[in-house]
Amino acid sequence: MFGALRLGRGGVRGVARAALAARPCGAAAGDAPAAAGRALHATPTAAAKVLCVLYPDPTGGYPPPPVRDGIPTITHYPDGSTVPSPAAVDFTPGALLGSVSGELGLRRFLEAGGHSLVVTSDKGPDSAFDAHLPDADFVISQPFFPAYLTAERLAAAPRLRAAITAGIGSDHVDLAAAIDRGVNVCEVSYCNSVSVAEHATMMALSLVRNYLPSHAVAAGGGWNIADCVSRAYDIEGMAVGTVAAGRIGLGILRRLHPFGCALHYTDRHRLPADVEAQYGLTYWASWTDMAAAMDVVTLNCPLHPETEHMVNADTIGAFKRGAYLINTARGKLCDADVIAAALADGRLAGYAGDVWYPQPPPADHPWRTAPWSGMTPHTSGTTLSAQARYAAGVREILECYLASPPKPIRPEYQIVTDGKLAGAGAHAYSV
Numbered sequence: 001m002f003g004a005l006r007l008g009r010g011g012v013r014g015v016a017r018a019a020l021a022a023r024p025c026g027a028a029a030g031d032a033p034a035a036a037g038r039a040l041h042a043t044p045t046a047a048a049k050v051l052c053v054l055y056p057d058p059t060g061g062y063p064p065p066p067v068r069d070g071i072p073t074i075t076h077y078p079d080g081s082t083v084p085s086p087a088a089v090d091f092t093p094g095a096l097l098g099s100v101s102g103e104l105g106l107r108r109f110l111e112a113g114g115h116s117l118v119v120t121s122d123k124g125p126d127s128a129f130d131a132h133l134p135d136a137d138f139v140i141s142q143p144f145f146p147a148y149l150t151a152e153r154l155a156a157a158p159r160l161r162a163a164i165t166a167g168i169g170s171d172h173v174d175l176a177a178a179i180d181r182g183v184n185v186c187e188v189s190y191c192n193s194v195s196v197a198e199h200a201t202m203m204a205l206s207l208v209r210n211y212l213p214s215h216a217v218a219a220g221g222g223w224n225i226a227d228c229v230s231r232a233y234d235i236e237g238m239a240v241g242t243v244a245a246g247r248i249g250l251g252i253l254r255r256l257h258p259f260g261c262a263l264h265y266t267d268r269h270r271l272p273a274d275v276e277a278q279y280g281l282t283y284w285a286s287w288t289d290m291a292a293a294m295d296v297v298t299l300n301c302p303l304h305p306e307t308e309h310m311v312n313a314d315t316i317g318a319f320k321r322g323a324y325l326i327n328t329a330r331g332k333l334c335d336a337d338v339i340a341a342a343l344a345d346g347r348l349a350g351y352a353g354d355v356w357y358p359q360p361p362p363a364d365h366p367w368r369t370a371p372w373s374g375m376t377p378h379t380s381g382t383t384l385s386a387q388a389r390y391a392a393g394v395r396e397i398l399e400c401y402l403a404s405p406p407k408p409i410r411p412e413y414q415i416v417t418d419g420k421l422a423g424a425g426a427h428a429y430s431v
Contacts, residue, residue: 051136055145062101084393093388144378146172171303185416188393192381197251199380207350244301288318303330327353340366
């Protein structure tokens with residue numbers, strides 16, 4: 001074993017280990033967690049170099065004490081498709097895998113095949129990410145803490161074969177540049193769709209019921225019920241509309257159906273008639289026309305050139321006065337200053353979500369202090385339950401790429417393949 005390796009940036013360090021003998025695709029070894037407290041982990045350069053950007057470890061240290069003894073076993077998603085199915089995993093489901101020391105449970109698998117793994121949370125300009133990018137074969141990033149693969153960064157990565165999203169949503173990659181350079185892009189589709197749908201449903205209810213301000217009254221020692229209920233309503237009977245009705249958007253509508261809401265959606269792909277009938281859905285061709293009739297609007301569309309700043313100074317006027325807006329899709333769908341102003345002047349009664357731009361956002365981002373806001377860090381899709389699925393999905397994808405000969409990955413995981421939009425990417429994105 002090699003000694004500790006310092007890489008020239010304050011607080012960034014790594015541990016290099018001798019690569020183990022190569023094993024067949026999908027082979028596994030052990031389930032010990034990585035050592036705690038590292039900002040970057042590295043192994044010697046070998047057959048393939050995997051560069052992984054994950055969010056920092058908990059402030060209290062890694063691993064955090066478990067709250068529960070496990071998570072439910074999920075084998076299929078609501079559409080009948082199966083959860084990721086790698087040959088094996090080297091982690092305990094329910095463990096914290098999405099932070100630096102969790103390493104997505106990949107180290108033993110990769111080293112057993114003679115490959116190298118670098119894990120870091122340092123992703124800004126002139127970062128450890130940039131230093132390791134030129135000889136990386138694969139880059140892994142999470143939407144919650146994205147390593148932005150710009151055209152310039154892609155140009156600096158001549159060996160890059162694929163950008164893998166540990167989660168859903170690959171807009172942190174310049175897809176047009178990836179297409180031009182022949183870099184594949186893929187993600188673990190559906191791995192956290194239910195997680196996000198649950199989160200968005202929770203946020204809609206918390207805004208309408210004025211939950212967060214009411215909790216603040218109790219936490220502050222108060223008991224003025226009038227202050228709590230002066231902005232609290234029932235969601236029953238409200239019109240709720242989703243912009244995009246894919247796995248997440250439709251999942252939100254399904255969850256709100258028992259609440260007695262009038263459910264609406266807009267999407268460039270209309271849902272089957274039997275699905276519309278089952279949930280009493282009304283289809284709109286225009287999202288702004290729909291928004292004008294909604295009490296609650298939830299954004300669930302991907303970010304691409306057509307949707308960037310879709311909620312702006314012009315379109316905010318389409319919303320009913322006192323509407324609630326939920327955004328667990330991407331922060332850049334909305335003009336941040338427009339949202340803050342709409343909350344201040346009453347056009348919006350509330351705004352909640354967990355997506356920002358950039359991520360992490362600056363300390364003076366207007367959503368941090370806007371009134372009637374329920375914003376959180378980008379957490380909806382990285383619950384411990386979701387992490388187990390997307391970590392397994394990333395391993396499944398790597399098993400396919402690193403097989404000899406390589407195996408095709410699932411079509412639903414593909415965003416860009418062989419220089420063109422493919423699979424889920426062809427359905428959801430434009431360039």
